Amino acid sequence: MRVAIVTESFPPDINGVSHCALQTAQHLARRGHDPLVLAPAGAQDCPADSDGTHPYPVVRVPSLPLPGYPQVRVALPSRRVAATLTAHRTDVVHLASPFILGVRGMAAAARLHIPAVAVYQTDIGGYARTYLGTGEGTAWRRIRAVHAAADRTLAPSTAAARDLTEHGVPRVALWPRGVDTERFRPAARDLELRRTLAPGGELIVGYVGRLAPEKCVELLAPVNARPDVKLVVVGDGPSASGLRSALPGAQFLGRRTGEELARIFASLDVFAHTGPQETFCQTVQEAQASGVPVIAPAVGGPLDLIAHGRTGLLVSPGDSTAVLDAVALLAESPRLRADLGRAGRAAVEGRTWQVVGDLLLDHYAEVLAERAGRVTEGRAA
Template identity: 75%
Template sequence: MRVVIVTESFPPDVNGVAHCALQTARHLAARGHAPLVVAPATAAGTEADAQAPCPVVRVPSLPLPGYPQVRVALPSRRVAAAITDHRADLVHLASPFVLGVRGMAAAARLGIPAVAVYQTDLAGYARTYVHAGEGAAWRRIRSVHAAADLTLAPSSVALHDLEAHGIPRVKLWPRGVDTVRFRPDHRDEALRRELAPNGELIVGYVGRLAPEKQVELLAGACALDGVRVVVVGDGPSEPGLRETLPGAVFLGRRTGHDLARIFASLDVFAHTGPFETFCQTVQEAMASGVPVIAPAAGGPLDLVAHERTGLLVPPRDADAVRDAVRTLAGDPALRAEYGAAGRTTVEGRTWEAVGDQLIGHYADVLSARTVVAA
């Protein structure tokens, strides 16, 4: 299959959409298909594209005001030209909102089937950032996804949300995890001594530092005796969080083996954002053999088995986060039990396995188009 992946973000960006688009392109190429990526241009230039598993077409973009790590594509004819020049059999829309809308329009105009991958809770972001606009966000989502031949939701909660808002032809497609990179034996005692020189229990958060992630909910954990909070990531909330989380260690953005080493060196992983359609970092923590604390909302409901691989807590409840940390801090055997169960749970969720599921969805869409044409 010749597939054009139109994505709102792609490496060197570090986020769930970029990572999933990269893994999709890698898997398609590895299985003998011909992917091409269309993505917004980045401030870093195109050097990273040389490491991509397929050709990458960059579209002019501008940084999002107040959040320069996020770039928004500008109107461009490159999207339609890339789809045409690649002789695409199918267009894959990764978290379509701006660039993906143009990709959907081009696919419809050219008569090419499109698969839209839902990844971002835009309605939740609207509530967080502007305290309004949730209805407008859903109208935007519906207008794009209703035009697709198939929409893929990353979790059961996301699937139900899409169906409840009138979006047709929705199926479940979860995300994979690199179980070779993220694994317990990367635990590094020297790093642990550096992060917690007095032998404190290390509680880590990994992700964007932005309002919707609600990392400030870790303040209560920071106040617990014998606990050291470690924050990995960057974003516009970092200055405020440095004040809100006294004693926390901020490591900035980390990737690759360095990130895997940090994950495996944690005692507890805590995620705080209530708007996750999936939550890849939860899977990476589980693959690293680390027990998880996460809100009982969105994607984590599919990933965390309460009191088996971790603890689910009420969303936006700082006291519940603190109490969950206290529970795990006081019970090393329970931490070990949850961590081992988490690793076992995700061992079959490789990118190869979910990539093959995606190819199956593509084949179904193409087959349905062939039947209709006949």
């Protein structure tokens, strides 16, 4: 199968869309398929036929940084999309969180009569509300237009699927995200790292993710104020400088990846996520795979990932006191931390990228069969 992945972000970008697109391409290649990736060029990229760092073509489309958030690149208009799909002889177009480049990918797929699967991954409506204070309705109209044109829309969680359906998006199915259970593992816990992060033996509470307004990391301020807690923040983004002021004494480690990130995850005592706009929340899974008890808002993606009191703790969204109370509960009970960590790890052991990737292949096969059936019916008529 020849699959073109049209994505709004791809490595070296570090975010959920980028990581999922990478894992999808890798799984397709491992299964003997022929993936191709179309993505915005970074600041240093030259839009060539391949960037040479992957065992499949990665075509870079010229882009500009998003004003006020330079880590996000916005693709410019380009004829490269349709030309690339034609040269690749694409069987299925995979649209990863389509909004700018993905819209062009959908239009090209329609012109070329290629089936398209659109993966919903970013709460664009929520982002419009957070960053602009308006425009949520406009954002949903754009989402609905591109996803309605796709043969199938894949939602990462039941909450996201419900939002899509309620906003008029047809043909919605569930496709969760995988987690690397070999990289993220309890055995990666590093006692020397723990001594460095919390030399006084404090409870280490960590946040991992983008430092941006929609993540609401400032809700951890009361936790940071506890003298028996050392707050560790991993990530970067436009809110970084403000959070350093809001969370004095916290350890800000910047962006970390690979085995280094796995050691940090496993060395935490508690993982706390504060963002209320997560369509899935990959870092919750990575913490669970690391055997670390998790705290997350009872909204969106975390509702599928956490069984409250068994595989983690759910708290009211936007409630810093609820987060503090959950941390206090875990601080007082090493046994509860251990129980939640073990149960969290057990819950994700069947959610590997291999398992999730095969589910995606099933979606592709069904879409191709449905499209072929409609063509046959049309000819018969």
